[in-house]
Amino acid sequence: MSALHIKLKTSPHLIQAVSVEQIMRNVVYALLPVCAFAVWHFGISALALLVTTTAACVGTERVINLLSGKPSTVTDFSAVITGLLLALTLPPAFPLWMAAVSGIIGIALGKAMFGGLGYNLFNPALIGRAFAQGAFPGAISTWTLPGHPDRFVEFLPSTLAIPFTRPESVDGWTSATPLTAWKFQGVDTPSMELFTGMVAGSVGETSALLILGCGLYLVARRMMNWHIPAAVLSGAFITAGVCYLIDPNAYPTPWFVVLSGGLMLGAVFMASDMVASPVTRSGVWLYGLLIGFLTVIIRFFGGLPEGVMYAILLGNAASPLIERITQPRPYGTGRRRPL
Amino acid sequence: MSSVPIAQRPKPTASHKLIATLGLISLCSGLLVVSVFEFTKPYIAENQRRALEAAVLQVIPGAVERREFILTPQGVWPRQDAPAEGRLIHAGFDAQGQFKGVALQAAGRGYADVIRILYGYNPACECIVGMMVLESRETPGLGDKIETDQNFTANFRNLSAALNAERTGLAHEIITVRPGSRQAPGEIDGITGATVSANAIGRMLNESAQVWLPMLAPHWSALSLPVGAEEAMDGD
Amino acid sequence: MAIKPDTQPITPDTFLSGIWRENPVFVMLLGMCPVLAVTNSVANALAMGLATTFVLLCSNALVSLLRRQIPKEVRIAAYIIIIATFVTVVDYLIHAISLEVYDALGAFIQLIVVNCMILGRAEAFASRNRLSNTLVNSLGMGIGFTIALLCLGSVRELLGAGALLGYPIFGQSFEPWIIMLLPPGGFFVLAAWLLLFAWLKESQQRRKQAAAAAPQNGGKLGGASIHAR
Numbered sequence: 001m002s003a004l005h006i007k008l009k010t011s012p013h014l015i016q017a018v019s020v021e022q023i024m025r026n027v028v029y030a031l032l033p034v035c036a037f038a039v040w041h042f043g044i045s046a047l048a049l050l051v052t053t054t055a056a057c058v059g060t061e062r063v064i065n066l067l068s069g070k071p072s073t074v075t076d077f078s079a080v081i082t083g084l085l086l087a088l089t090l091p092p093a094f095p096l097w098m099a100a101v102s103g104i105i106g107i108a109l110g111k112a113m114f115g116g117l118g119y120n121l122f123n124p125a126l127i128g129r130a131f132a133q134g135a136f137p138g139a140i141s142t143w144t145l146p147g148h149p150d151r152f153v154e155f156l157p158s159t160l161a162i163p164f165t166r167p168e169s170v171d172g173w174t175s176a177t178p179l180t181a182w183k184f185q186g187v188d189t190p191s192m193e194l195f196t197g198m199v200a201g202s203v204g205e206t207s208a209l210l211i212l213g214c215g216l217y218l219v220a221r222r223m224m225n226w227h228i229p230a231a232v233l234s235g236a237f238i239t240a241g242v243c244y245l246i247d248p249n250a251y252p253t254p255w256f257v258v259l260s261g262g263l264m265l266g267a268v269f270m271a272s273d274m275v276a277s278p279v280t281r282s283g284v285w286l287y288g289l290l291i292g293f294l295t296v297i298i299r300f301f302g303g304l305p306e307g308v309m310y311a312i313l314l315g316n317a318a319s320p321l322i323e324r325i326t327q328p329r330p331y332g333t334g335r336r337r338p339l
Numbered sequence: 340m341s342s343v344p345i346a347q348r349p350k351p352t353a354s355h356k357l358i359a360t361l362g363l364i365s366l367c368s369g370l371l372v373v374s375v376f377e378f379t380k381p382y383i384a385e386n387q388r389r390a391l392e393a394a395v396l397q398v399i400p401g402a403v404e405r406r407e408f409i410l411t412p413q414g415v416w417p418r419q420d421a422p423a424e425g426r427l428i429h430a431g432f433d434a435q436g437q438f439k440g441v442a443l444q445a446a447g448r449g450y451a452d453v454i455r456i457l458y459g460y461n462p463a464c465e466c467i468v469g470m471m472v473l474e475s476r477e478t479p480g481l482g483d484k485i486e487t488d489q490n491f492t493a494n495f496r497n498l499s500a501a502l503n504a505e506r507t508g509l510a511h512e513i514i515t516v517r518p519g520s521r522q523a524p525g526e527i528d529g530i531t532g533a534t535v536s537a538n539a540i541g542r543m544l545n546e547s548a549q550v551w552l553p554m555l556a557p558h559w560s561a562l563s564l565p566v567g568a569e570e571a572m573d574g575d
Numbered sequence: 576m577a578i579k580p581d582t583q584p585i586t587p588d589t590f591l592s593g594i595w596r597e598n599p600v601f602v603m604l605l606g607m608c609p610v611l612a613v614t615n616s617v618a619n620a621l622a623m624g625l626a627t628t629f630v631l632l633c634s635n636a637l638v639s640l641l642r643r644q645i646p647k648e649v650r651i652a653a654y655i656i657i658i659a660t661f662v663t664v665v666d667y668l669i670h671a672i673s674l675e676v677y678d679a680l681g682a683f684i685q686l687i688v689v690n691c692m693i694l695g696r697a698e699a700f701a702s703r704n705r706l707s708n709t710l711v712n713s714l715g716m717g718i719g720f721t722i723a724l725l726c727l728g729s730v731r732e733l734l735g736a737g738a739l740l741g742y743p744i745f746g747q748s749f750e751p752w753i754i755m756l757l758p759p760g761g762f763f764v765l766a767a768w769l770l771l772f773a774w775l776k777e778s779q780q781r782r783k784q785a786a787a788a789a790p791q792n793g794g795k796l797g798g799a800s801i802h803a804r
Contacts, residue, residue, distance in 0.1 A: 095750075098750075109763075131754060134753065134754030134757060134759055134760075135752040135753055135754040135755070136750065136752070136753070137478065137480065137481045137532065137753055138480070138481065138532050139750075141532050142532075161750075162748075164745065164749060164750060165748040165749060165750055166748050166749065166750040167750065184517075184534055185517070303450050303535050351648065352646040352647070352648055356646060357646050357648055357649045360644060360645055360646060360649060360653065361649050361652060361653060361656070364641075364645075364653050364656050364657065365656055368656050368657065368659070368660035371660055371664065372660055372663050372664065375663070375664045375667050375668070376667055378667075379667040379668060379670065379671035382671035382672075383667070383670045383671050386670070386671065386673075386674045387674065390674050478753065478757070479735070479736075479753055479756040479757070480751055480753040480756070481753065
């Protein structure tokens with residue numbers, strides 16, 4: 001007689017719990033094609049940028065772990081993601097030393113100050129980028145030509161600037177992004193070029209198609225809340241559509257708005273940051289629509305050509321409040337809870 | 340203070356004493372403020388006059404002396420004998436008393452806040468000969484290139500601002516164009532990365548010049564009387 | 576009132592407390608408005624520090640002289656009038672001395688009147704102490720405040736313009752960190768200084784505790800109660 005073995009477990013009957021490390025690793029996988037396209041598109045300068053920011057972020061994370069006497073959190077891949085995302089939002093000719101400073105600031109100020117992963121109020125990569133925008137406004141608005149024939153053998157002149165010195169000018173390589181071309185010269189870029197990414201821009205923001213594909217992978221693996229990118233894109237599309245209907249001559253088409261600049265990258269990989277976004281169903285939509293709306297408002301009426309970064313940071317700041325007002329009401333507890 | 344038991348607390352002070360104390364302190368304060376104000380007034384006025392003079396002489400190359408005029412619908416008058424309120428015009432003269440041009444103020448919205456500038460206009464060449472930012476809160480290192488960028492400020496050494504044939508406005512708009520693409524008269528080379536601030540300068544120059552130069556145009560001769568001649572006229 | 580503060584002697588601490596132990600900026604976090612707003616260069620920081628010290632000295636001297644005459648009920652009103660008077664005086668004086676400094680400091684000269692450090696000193700020290708003590712203490716506080724402003728101003732000017740007092744330090748090729756001249760830079764640098772001061776204080780405390788604990792249990796409890804603060 002063989003004993004009958006029955007495993008008894010209380011619900012929930014999960015096959016396997018998904019760990020933070022697993023999710024983060026999959027996000028890295030999803031980012032790799034975007035990075036690969038960036039390197040192909042902008043050459044070794046983009047590669048150096050990706051390596052530098054990742055090293056700066058991971059290094060800072062480790063040093064802060066050591067200083068605070070906590071176990072290492074490097075292996076959870078979140079610092080790697082911050083590094084990759086930061087590089088993807090920077091212009092290809094951005095000097096490496098500035099990129100490293102941004103990475104350090106992003107992790108130290110954007111993450112460690114709040115208590116590490118899970119406590120950060122804002123997306124750390126965007127904190128780093130916002131710092132760079134404030135500190136080095138010249139370098140961060142210098143855009144270079146994509147697909148330059150010498151891009152695999154030669155660094156852009158400003159990439160290897162000696163730390164703390166002014167980067168060399170990149171006069172021969174400069175180019176306008178679709179957004180700056182629209183804002184300052186009134187030139188429209190065809191939507192197809194924007195979709196495939198054959199334009200100038202930040203390292204990883206150019207190809208909407210590729211970013212969407214990588215986002216779909218994460219959605220398919222159920223590691224990303226698809227409502228957030230959907231809400232961000234529809235928020236931007238609706239706002240831009242209203243403006244376009246009011247005056248088609250003054251404003252670009254909503255397709256241009258959705259496909260250009262960092263909106264796609266921001267919507268898929270940054271607004272969907274699990275820590276800094278709300279968790280309630282209606283809250284997620286409110287959050288996404290707000291980011292899309294703010295992006296368009298900043299682009300159309302602000303001084304800067306691009307507004308995704310500030311829009312997401314503002315959305316992050318609003319998300320505790322959004323969560324509070326969209327809290328589901330426990331059954332039978334009256335109409336509305338006081339704020 | 341809070342540890343003192345209520346019974347031991349001193350009685351409340353009579354209100355006339357409170358009023359008297361505050362009144363006395365206010366009186367002394369007032370006296371002090373007024374005397375400091377009287378003492379510093381001439382210095383402040385002198386500082387401001389000197390700053391204004393330096394600015395005017397800077398935007399009118401070659402000028403060493405500044406005289407104030409009032410522009411009224413009836414004409415241009417030296418400030419002290421102006422019959423009516425009007426717009427203040429600063430005119431610059433060189434050492435020989437020759438009229439070198441006028442300095443006008445313009446203002447407009449920049450990137451961060453309103454920018455106020457002073458610009459010099461020489462009727463002899465019908466051009467703007469100098470520009471100086473009086474007040475701006477533009478971003479350091481970016482928008483403030485309107486003051487520091489050599490290429491940009493070089494635009495205003497000789498910027499054509501000729502009047503049209505009817506003398507009702509400028510013959511051509513003053514406008515900021517992309518850096519390095521200056522061609523037509525009245526065009527200003529912009530600044531890379533400071534488009535908004537540079538455009539604001541062009542716009543405010545255009546707005547001001549379109550309005551004030553046609554109004555000033557009939558009076559150049561009255562302004563350009565040599566200094567000596569004018570004093571003689573005053574004496575009459 | 577057990578001790579009559581009026582009779583307390585002047586000790587080195589009367590002067591030094593404002594510079595270190597009770598530093599108005601780094602320890603008491605008072606007067607944040609000028610600290611953040613006008614420290615984008617060393618010159619501005621110095622001018623603001625001196626102006627504040629002047630107001631602090633004059634107004635507290637007067638408060639100390641009048642401390643027996645001013646009735647308790649209207650003391651705050653009286654202090655405010657006195658402080659506002661000297662702020663106005665300083666405003667005119669700076670305007671007369673240098674238009675450049677006046678323009679750079681802008682509205683923040685008038686805003687010295689709401690610097691809580693000054694009212695705080697009047698209430699907590701000048702109204703209970705002799706003139707001599709008050710002068711020494713106010714001077715210490717003023718110097719402490721000026722030093723704090725200079726700490727911020729020098730870092731911000733160094734990083735934001737690559738210069739100190741307008742003289743370039745890093746040479747022509749230095750790329751300035753513009754953000755340091757902007758308001759966020761003020762917050763960053765202040766936070767960094769506060770971090771440094773907190774760390775210094777903590778390690779000092781740790782050493783003290785280690786020394787105190789050493790005779791009983793060989794210093795085992797060295798850093799145990801640091802986080803209890």
